[in-house]
Amino acid sequence: MAIYPLKETKQPPKSQTKAVLWLKDNLFSSISNAALTFIALYVIYLLLPPILNWIIFDANFDLTADNQSCGRDGMCWAFINANLKMFIYGFYPQEELWRVNTMFGLIAALIVFGSLIKKSQYRVHYIIGSFLIYPVVAFVLLYGGLGLEIVETDKWGGLTLTVVVATIGIVASFPLGILLALGRQSEMRVVKFISVIYIEFVRGVPLITILFMASVVLPLFFSAGMDFDKLLRAVIGITLFQTAYIAEVIRGGLQAIPKGQYEAADAAGLSFVQKTMLVILPQALKISIPNIVGSFIALFKDTTLLLIIGLFDMLAIVGAASSNSNWLGRETEGYVFVAMIIWVILYSMSRYSKRLEVRFSTEHK
Amino acid sequence: MSELTNKEMGRKDCCDIIEVKALNKWYGDFHALKEINLKVQEGEIIVICGPSGSGKSTLIRCVNFLEKFQEGSITVDGTELTDDVKKIRQVRSEVSMVFQHFNLFPHLSIINNLTLAPIWVHNETKKQAREKALKLLDRVGIKDQAEKYPNQLSGGQQQRVAIARALCTSPKIMLFDEPTSALDPEMIAEVLDVMIELAKEGITMVCVTHEMGFAKKVADRVIFMDEGQIIEQNTPGKFFGNPESARLQLFLDQILSQ
Numbered sequence: 001m002a003i004y005p006l007k008e009t010k011q012p013p014k015s016q017t018k019a020v021l022w023l024k025d026n027l028f029s030s031i032s033n034a035a036l037t038f039i040a041l042y043v044i045y046l047l048l049p050p051i052l053n054w055i056i057f058d059a060n061f062d063l064t065a066d067n068q069s070c071g072r073d074g075m076c077w078a079f080i081n082a083n084l085k086m087f088i089y090g091f092y093p094q095e096e097l098w099r100v101n102t103m104f105g106l107i108a109a110l111i112v113f114g115s116l117i118k119k120s121q122y123r124v125h126y127i128i129g130s131f132l133i134y135p136v137v138a139f140v141l142l143y144g145g146l147g148l149e150i151v152e153t154d155k156w157g158g159l160t161l162t163v164v165v166a167t168i169g170i171v172a173s174f175p176l177g178i179l180l181a182l183g184r185q186s187e188m189r190v191v192k193f194i195s196v197i198y199i200e201f202v203r204g205v206p207l208i209t210i211l212f213m214a215s216v217v218l219p220l221f222f223s224a225g226m227d228f229d230k231l232l233r234a235v236i237g238i239t240l241f242q243t244a245y246i247a248e249v250i251r252g253g254l255q256a257i258p259k260g261q262y263e264a265a266d267a268a269g270l271s272f273v274q275k276t277m278l279v280i281l282p283q284a285l286k287i288s289i290p291n292i293v294g295s296f297i298a299l300f301k302d303t304t305l306l307l308i309i310g311l312f313d314m315l316a317i318v319g320a321a322s323s324n325s326n327w328l329g330r331e332t333e334g335y336v337f338v339a340m341i342i343w344v345i346l347y348s349m350s351r352y353s354k355r356l357e358v359r360f361s362t363e364h365k
Numbered sequence: 366m367s368e369l370t371n372k373e374m375g376r377k378d379c380c381d382i383i384e385v386k387a388l389n390k391w392y393g394d395f396h397a398l399k400e401i402n403l404k405v406q407e408g409e410i411i412v413i414c415g416p417s418g419s420g421k422s423t424l425i426r427c428v429n430f431l432e433k434f435q436e437g438s439i440t441v442d443g444t445e446l447t448d449d450v451k452k453i454r455q456v457r458s459e460v461s462m463v464f465q466h467f468n469l470f471p472h473l474s475i476i477n478n479l480t481l482a483p484i485w486v487h488n489e490t491k492k493q494a495r496e497k498a499l500k501l502l503d504r505v506g507i508k509d510q511a512e513k514y515p516n517q518l519s520g521g522q523q524q525r526v527a528i529a530r531a532l533c534t535s536p537k538i539m540l541f542d543e544p545t546s547a548l549d550p551e552m553i554a555e556v557l558d559v560m561i562e563l564a565k566e567g568i569t570m571v572c573v574t575h576e577m578g579f580a581k582k583v584a585d586r587v588i589f590m591d592e593g594q595i596i597e598q599n600t601p602g603k604f605f606g607n608p609e610s611a612r613l614q615l616f617l618d619q620i621l622s623q
Contacts, residue, residue: 258466258468260464261470263462263464264464264468264469264470266431266457267460267461268481268482268486268534269458269534274485279470
């Protein structure tokens with residue numbers, strides 16, 4: 001038998017620079033990988049220059065140009081400039097625009113202030129308070145009342161409408177989705193049965209059907225005098241739709257929680273509500289963050305379907321703006337611009353979800 | 366099976382803190398526990414062993430109602446376990462359990478794992494619960510890890526935290542469900558040491574374990590289960606020195622020959 005002395009720890013060999021090593025490992029690790037790298041580079045070469053040329057290099061940045069002088073070689077930024085207000089506010093009255101701005105400004109201020117008091121013991125109160133009070137303030141600002149002139153919802157449009165509908169949909173569907181997911185996991189048969197029926201029914205129907213039902217079919221059931229707002233109907237439809245999806249996402253998280261966690265909480269004497277709120281949901285929601293945000297991103301994109309029932313979200317505004325006789329034939333500009341804005345918003349959401357994941361991860365520190 | 370009188374076992378005639386009467390449990394058609402009768406006195410240290418699938422874990426999980434049973438009765442400290450949620454919570458607030466896989470709450474720091482039940486079930490203030498938790502962590506030797514998260518600790522440390530968590534509610538009874546079975550060999554000793562310390566302090570303990578050294582050292586009574594029944598129970602001396610049933614002899618031969 002032999003005895004082996006302990007060996008010293010050494011640094012890894014430094015034969016190549018990091019950049020070369022990275023290229024070799026990631027882009028040219030095998031012949032097929034190298035081939036794919038070259039194909040991808042070729043595709044980028046084909047696609048990227050024309051796009052950049054159109055948006056930037058051949059574009060006309062003269063913001064005072066009209067449809068004639070703007071030219072057709074590249075993007076006409078004058079069109080965007082001339083219709084910017086419409087893209088953002090829809091047909092909201094000019095002199096009342098400050099109300100929309102105040103609403104957006106308030107939410108930005110709330111978020112900034114919230115991140116400043118991260119360590120404060122009143123943080124939870126602040127968040128809950130904001131969630132209760134802000135919607136009321138935002139509603140009064142947008143719709144009117146309390147001395148403000150009423151602006152009917154058919155005047156709302158553009159980015160404002162998109163953000164309003166998506167936000168209400170997200171904020172309302174989240175707690176409802178949690179309840180529904182818990183309902184589907186429930187040992188009470190009736191609750192479980194109703195939850196399953198609801199989820200499977202809603203998931204089996206396209207959103208567009210639900211929107212049509214909400215805007216066309218629903219009024220048939222009410223007497224003529226009881227006509228409630230088209231936007232409200234659409235928001236309710238979207239929320240009900242989103243609730244089913246969020247419920248399924250959260251159910252996935254709930255199912256990933258080991259049985260031992262339930263048992264440990266039970267054995268400690270926690271009640272059902274305590275067990276759910278303190279032990280199960282925090283873990284289930286944490287696991288579900290990427291999928292929850294994914295679902296919210298899908299919802300945000302789905303708001304473009306409001307166009308179908310005659311509400312003018314940002315995408316629908318493009319059609320309205322480019323059918324103006326002054327700017328005929330500028331749809332491309334509009335759609336590219338709207339795509340850029342939506343991309344920025346959704347990419348921020350996705351980055352934020354990444355940050356949340358890191359912040360809540362206690363699994364592998 | 367030999368029925369020993371209380372006197373022979375060195376027990377008093379009163380004060381049964383756990384009383385299991387004619388307990389029967391089925392999983393579907395499988396008869397998991399058959400006519401179990403068991404009395405545990407306050408302060409007694411019971412070790413239950415037996416081959417896997419013998420029903421030993423199921424039995425102690427019935428005591429805090431993690432498992433439902435179909436026939437018989439279990440009375441814990443004067444409260445009979447029924448479907449009544451209030452009674453179940455009453456029993457659970459006096460009985461703590463340590464699991465094979467620790468079951469710490471991974472989203473809470475160690476200290477918050479300990480203070481959860483005291484704050485929410487026993488209505489202690491945050492400060493009280495924290496002080497007690499730190500004392501207990503000190504006792505199991507991991508006070509300096511209080512702010513870490515469970516997954517940053519080794520298995521042995523996690524199990525010691527789990528024991529501290531179980532003690533944090535000042536329970537009358539501690540149930541151990543194979544507390545060392547999921548641990549690496551070099552970590553078993555540190556957990557057993559904590560359990561031995563605990564046993565000396567006079568708390569009632571019911572341990573399902575294969576650690577025969579632990580049984581010999583601290584148990585008042587060792588119970589052997591097989592096929593859902595109690596086959597033999599005795600004082601550790603007689604249990605290991607002079608096993609009566611053939612099945613127990615075979616079992617002891619198998620685990621002690623390793």
